[in-house]
Amino acid sequence: MNLLVTGGTGFLGSTLVPLLAAEGHRLRLLQRSGAPDAERLGAEVVRASLADGAAIDSALRGVDAVFHLAGQVDFDPADPGALYELHVQGTRRLLEACAQAGVKRVVLASSSGTIAVSRSERIATEADDHPIDVVAGWPYYLSKIYQEKTALRIHRDTGLPVVVLNPSLLLGPGDARLSSTDVVFKFLERRIPAMPSGGLSFVDVRDAARAFAAALARGRPGERYLNVASARLLERFHAWRGTEAPLDVRSTEMGEHFWYCDSTKAQAELGFTARDPQETLFDTVRWLEANVRARPPRTVAELGVPRPS
Numbered sequence: 006m007n008l009l010v011t012g013g014t015g016f017l018g019s020t021l022v023p024l025l026a027a028e029g030h031r032l033r034l035l036q037r038s039g040a041p042d043a044e045r046l047g048a049e050v051v052r053a054s055l056a057d058g059a060a061i062d063s064a065l066r067g068v069d070a071v072f073h074l075a076g077q078v079d080f081d082p083a084d085p086g087a088l089y090e091l092h093v094q095g096t097r098r099l100l101e102a103c104a105q106a107g108v109k110r111v112v113l114a115s116s117s118g119t120i121a122v123s124r125s126e127r128i129a130t131e132a133d134d135h136p137i138d139v140v141a142g143w144p145y146y147l148s149k150i151y152q153e154k155t156a157l158r159i160h161r162d163t164g165l166p167v168v169v170l171n172p173s174l175l176l177g178p179g180d181a182r183l184s185s186t187d188v189v190f191k192f193l194e195r196r197i198p199a200m201p202s203g204g205l206s207f208v209d210v211r212d213a214a215r216a217f218a219a220a221l222a223r224g225r226p227g228e229r230y231l232n233v234a235s236a237r238l239l240e241r242f243h244a245w246r247g248t249e250a251p252l253d254v255r256s257t258e259m260g261e262h263f264w265y266c267d268s269t270k271a272q273a274e275l276g277f278t279a280r281d282p283q284e285t286l287f288d289t290v291r292w293l294e295a296n297v298r299a300r301p302p303r304t305v306a307e308l309g310v311p312r313p314s
Contacts, residue, residue, distance in 0.1 A: 006221070007031045007067050011055065011099070012074030013048070014040050016180045017114060017172070021072065021214040022046065028218065035064045036075065055095030061102045070110040070221055071103055076152075078145065078184045080259070085144035092152040100156055104163040111165060112220045115153045117173040117206070117231055118146040121266035126204065129266045131171075131229045139262065153229070160227050168224030170217055172232040173266060176285050177210040178292035185210075189289050190297060203262045206233045209285040216277040223275050230271040234279040 008025060012018045013034040022043050025032060032048035034040050040050045053060030055075060065071075073096065082088055096113070103111055121129035122136045135154070140146040153169055160167040175185040183190055213232045224230065271277035 006069040007033070008070050008072065008221075009033050009035060009064055009068045010048075010072045010074065011035050012076060012114070013043055013072075014038060015074060015076075016175055016182065016185050016210055017214060017217070018072075018074045019179060019181075020177075020210050021074070021217050022048065024214055024218045025072075033064060033068065035061070055091065055099055058098055058102070061099055062106070065102055065106040065108065068106065068108060070112070071099070071108055072112045072114075072217065072221075073099060074114040076114065076149075080143065080145050082144050085148075088144050088148040089151070092148040093155055096152045097155050097159070100159045100165060100167065101163075104159065104165040109166065110221060110224075110226075111156070111167045112217055112224065113153070113156050113167060113169045114217070115169050115171045115229070116146065116149045117171045117233065117264065117266050119150045119153050120171055120229070120231065121173070121206070121264050122146065123263045123265075124261075126263045127265065129231070131231060131270055143259065157227060166226035168220045168226055169229040170213075170220055170224075170232060170271075171229055171266075172208050172213040172216075173234075173264065174205060174207040175210045175213060176207045176289045178288045179210065180289075180292075181296070183297070186289055186293065189286075190293055193290070193293060203260050203264070205260075205264045206266055207282070207285070208232045208234050208268075209280055209282075209288075212277065212279050216271055216275050219275040219277070225274065228270075228274075230275060230277070231266045231268050232271055232277055232279075233266050233268045234282045234285065 008030045010018060010022060010032060013022050013036060022032065023046060026046040034043050034048055034050045035053060037054050044050055051060060051064045077088060077091055079088060100111060119135055120133050122139045135150045137150060156167050156169060159165055180186040216232050268277055
């Protein structure tokens with residue numbers, strides 16, 4: 006198929022694009038920066054932003070399906086309006102143009118945080134409503150909720166086939182921008198001073214990418230799919246350190262909430278499978294150790310992270 010990918014150089018995108026290329030799809034990337042790795046795979050790169058309607062129209066010519074991954078992870082934004090512009094208005098412009106162009110499928114990268122955020126310990130599913138009251142003070146997650154609402158509204162109003170995937174915290178190798186693995190990096194640098202009482206789930210970026218690729222053919226339009234590994238991140242850190250409590254999330258406020266979710270629906274409909282969480286954590290730490298300088302250094306050996314069996 007002829008595919009357009011936004012956000013193709015991010016953590017998820019840089020893992021997904023090679024999978025799509027290996028499946029024989031013809032790729033075009035729409036983004037503000039260059040994408041030399043994607044170009045080496047034969048992808049065409051259109052340098053433009055989601056604010057450029059004419060560029061979007063041009064990029065969609067001849068396209069069968071779109072993977073919309075573009076976004077900005079920022080939990081303490083100086084300009085919350087910029088997140089709304091990117092996630093909500095940018096998605097609206099893109100999907101309205103997709104509907105006009107007759108695109109056959111859109112796969113949207115959302116977040117488990119549009120579903121699985123709770124003040125009490127529970128496991129969320131796709132049947133749960135958007136937790137607007139819980140995330141009202143967190144502009145990133147609020148903008149992702151309204152992005153998702155916008156996409157599903159356009160699906161209902163125009164018939165554009167939109168499939169939403171909601172991965173939990175992405176871990177694994179290759180997060181050059183530390184957009185998702187920052188919590189692990191801070192742990193390596195001993196910059197986690199306290200332990201909140203909540204809990205966090207995660208998924209390997211390589212497993213999430215396979216679910217996104219599968220959604221191109223197997224995802225049901227208008228549906229949401231949670232992607233999560235079976236283990237909970239903070240419990241794993243606790244086991245490694247042997248300390249009184251596991252480690253935190255980005256802020257005390259968020260860390261006092263629970264982000265647990267269930268991926269049964271994605272397993273049944275997309276064939277999603279999660280590798281051994283220990284492998285994910287081992288590979289994450291090993292990649293950070295090799296590619297990002299940590300001060301003072303914390304290595305796989307120092308942490309006592311067991312190698313996956």
